[in-house]
Amino acid sequence: MTFLKLITAAAACLSLVEANPILRRQLSFDYNGEKVRGVNLGGWFVLEPWITPSIFQPWANGGGVVDEYTFTQTLGKTAAQQQLEAHWSSWITEADFQEIASVGLNHVRIPIGYWALNPLDGDPYVQGQLPILDQAIGWARSAGIKVLLDLHGAPLSQNGFDNSGRYGPIQWQQGDSTAQTLTAIQNLADRYAGDTDVVTAIELLNEPANWGIDMDALKQFYYDGWGNVRTQNGDTAVVIHDAFEDVQSYWNGFMNAGSGVNNVILDTHIYQIFSDGEVAMKPCDHVQTACSSAGKLAGTDKWTIVGEWTGAQTDCAKWLNGLGKGARYDGTFAGSTGYNGNCDTKYEGTVDGLQDVDKTNLEYYVEAQLDAYEAHSGWIFWAWKTESAPEWHFQNLTRAGLIPQPLTSRKHPGQCSTTTCMIPGN
Numbered sequence: 113m114t115f116l117k118l119i120t121a122a123a124a125c126l127s128l129v130e131a132n133p134i135l136r137r138q139l140s141f142d143y144n145g146e147k148v149r150g151v152n153l154g155g156w157f158v159l160e161p162w163i164t165p166s167i168f169q170p171w172a173n174g175g176g177v178v179d180e181y182t183f184t185q186t187l188g189k190t191a192a193q194q195q196l197e198a199h200w201s202s203w204i205t206e207a208d209f210q211e212i213a214s215v216g217l218n219h220v221r222i223p224i225g226y227w228a229l230n231p232l233d234g235d236p237y238v239q240g241q242l243p244i245l246d247q248a249i250g251w252a253r254s255a256g257i258k259v260l261l262d263l264h265g266a267p268l269s270q271n272g273f274d275n276s277g278r279y280g281p282i283q284w285q286q287g288d289s290t291a292q293t294l295t296a297i298q299n300l301a302d303r304y305a306g307d308t309d310v311v312t313a314i315e316l317l318n319e320p321a322n323w324g325i326d327m328d329a330l331k332q333f334y335y336d337g338w339g340n341v342r343t344q345n346g347d348t349a350v351v352i353h354d355a356f357e358d359v360q361s362y363w364n365g366f367m368n369a370g371s372g373v374n375n376v377i378l379d380t381h382i383y384q385i386f387s388d389g390e391v392a393m394k395p396c397d398h399v400q401t402a403c404s405s406a407g408k409l410a411g412t413d414k415w416t417i418v419g420e421w422t423g424a425q426t427d428c429a430k431w432l433n434g435l436g437k438g439a440r441y442d443g444t445f446a447g448s449t450g451y452n453g454n455c456d457t458k459y460e461g462t463v464d465g466l467q468d469v470d471k472t473n474l475e476y477y478v479e480a481q482l483d484a485y486e487a488h489s490g491w492i493f494w495a496w497k498t499e500s501a502p503e504w505h506f507q508n509l510t511r512a513g514l515i516p517q518p519l520t521s522r523k524h525p526g527q528c529s530t531t532t533c534m535i536p537g538n
């Protein structure tokens with residue numbers, strides 16, 4: 113029955129495209145021939161305490177504000193609106209788009225919550241993001257940057273992370289939440305239907321957590337969401353996140369070119385910092401692990417991007433694991449098992465203030481990841497900027513010479529062609 117539903121949805125869309133030649137537009141980025149090189153504009157339209165700790169500082173010692181939901185709930189609509197308007201209009205500006213283009217990047221991924229697109233009765237969230245997003249698409253157009261619009265938060269939370277808007281239980285798919293999410297996608301596709309020269313891709317949902325959701329229902333949602341985007345145009349790429357499942361063994365065969373859908377991109381996120389074992393790894397282990405992902409990426413049967421990755425080899429950044437929570441790296445995270453070193457300059461600080469040894473390790477690690485993540489369709493770094501998390505700040509890392517310029521040059525070439533550790537002192 114599910115299968116029949118999928119086929120019917122796909123057939124309906126194809127005939128719609130056939131009947132409306134105007135809907136057939138050329139994709140304005142060549143995902144076959146060019147590499148995606150991008151940054152995430154994180155912490156802009158979806159608050160994350162660790163990206164902008166200053167916004168959450170009043171609750172540093174408690175008070176129950178841990179995400180955008182509790183932030184808006186606690187402040188109330190008027191005060192929340194005022195603070196968020198100020199944040200939206202200053203965190204990213206046209207100058208950022210110009211600089212993003214000037215360092216050789218060709219994409220930005222912009223996270224947005226369902227509450228900006230399909231506000232629900234009873235939610236504390238406030239709106240006003242879309243006029244600024246409209247402006248950003250104009251800035252991207254002027255700068256020659258392509259935009260991947262990424263639905264980062266779904267009603268009832270698809271992963272329970274603060275970055276879904278609401279920290280806590282994973283309850284997405286309950287009640288009407290799947291239909292409400294599809295409406296949000298439809299509204300997004302409708303609004304930017306005339307901007308396919310810039311908006312080349314729409315991501316249906318960021319990081320749905322396979323451990324808390326029904327995966328068959330997620331797959332049906334992916335087909336339905338693809339159909340929603342296709343009501344507006346035939347070519348915009350539709351991005352599906354891997355839900356933390358294996359990009360080959362789990363996802364090969366699904367929504368590939370042979371399954372009746374076109375222009376699907378699989379998005380996988382590669383971090384090596386969210387377990388005790390990973391934060392205990394030595395710099396060369398991090399490099400080798402990054403390199404080992406190249407084969408995985410190359411062997412997928414659809415376009416595949418690494419839509420999030422970082423220069424960080426630790427989870428030291430303040431509140432990265434949630435407001436008020438510590439780090440596994442230095443053993444301050446509840447339940448973590450060891451001490452691997454101190455978080456001093458990595459907890460809060462600047463790129464310039466990093467210790468030399470950290471700068472060196474980061475430089476090798478970033479280059480190895482660039483080598484590996486271009487094995488298929490390319491990559492998008494998390495994030496363009498942060499208030500005080502140096503290892504996550506693409507702009508400052510580039511200005512400091514720790515990310516290569518041009519992006520294809522290498523100070524340490526060939527790291528993924530050898531098992532020898534090239535990092536001095538390791």
Ligand SMILES: *[C@@H]1O[C@H](CO)[C@@H](O)[C@H](O)[C@H]1NC(C)=O
Nearest residue numbers: 461462463499500501502508
């Ligand atoms: C990034 O650079 C700006 C400008 O120099 C500086 O004010 C800011 O503190 C830096 N942030 C980080 C995390 O390096």
